Amino acid sequence: MSVFKSVAVGSILLSLSLTALANESGVGATGLGITGDGAAYLGQLVMGLILVILAILVLGFMMRRMGGMNAGVSGELRVLGAVSLGARERMVLVQAGKTQLLLGVAPGRVQTLHVLDEPIQPKDRAVETYPGNFAERLRHAMGRQGRVS
Template identity: 60%
Template sequence: MAAEEVQRGTPGLGVTGDGAAHLVQLVLGLIVVVAAILVLGFVLRRIHGLSGGLSSDFRVLGSVSLGSRERMVLVQVGDVQMVVGVAPGRVQTLHVLERPIDVNPTAVKGADPSFAQRLRTAMSGQGASS
């Protein structure tokens, strides 16, 4: 009996004809799942792009951290600017400004450029490295 078991081999070790078919099925299933994720991401990005028409009307002009999880944010909605308090699970209007604040950093002489502008300059290679 021992000689018979040695000739047949131990099940589950090595790749036999059935094992290779199972491996191919597993790899094809993985490829289908990855392709479905990529297609779904593309579709969601396109849908988000279509509904993004309001994004030009709503802008975050600046923010200040008030604590570990709380922020005060200056938001522009159309021609109206408002100060909004943001905390976990809560957003509250703190004040609606009668006169809009000019937040253009180039309008004030000697003002440091924003982080986003400095990053753009550094990424484009125009700025001097420090």
């Protein structure tokens, strides 16, 4: 929210200064080569640009808060896992309701590879295959490379 406030305050101050420059009869901004009419045009241009940027920021914030466009289906579809098969090909395990599908995904193509009869229970991601804390895991990894310190 502070970004919105700072952009709004900055745009108001800029528009007030450009409006003051435009209201001066023919004097313009000294040293900039802008006459009174040019300053008014520049003020309009800057205000329009600021309004468009603010509208984009506000709409982006609202879309993020509302969850975007896929809020209706998010509970029924879940991606349980994915494996990269190549540079642009993947194999994805998707759960749709109680059915699990194994999908092949390539650029421009999604193909059902298998519909699972028995659903695969996903592993708990909190429990990893590496026991211990970070220091022990780092020591183990460095020891495997032959660089024990």
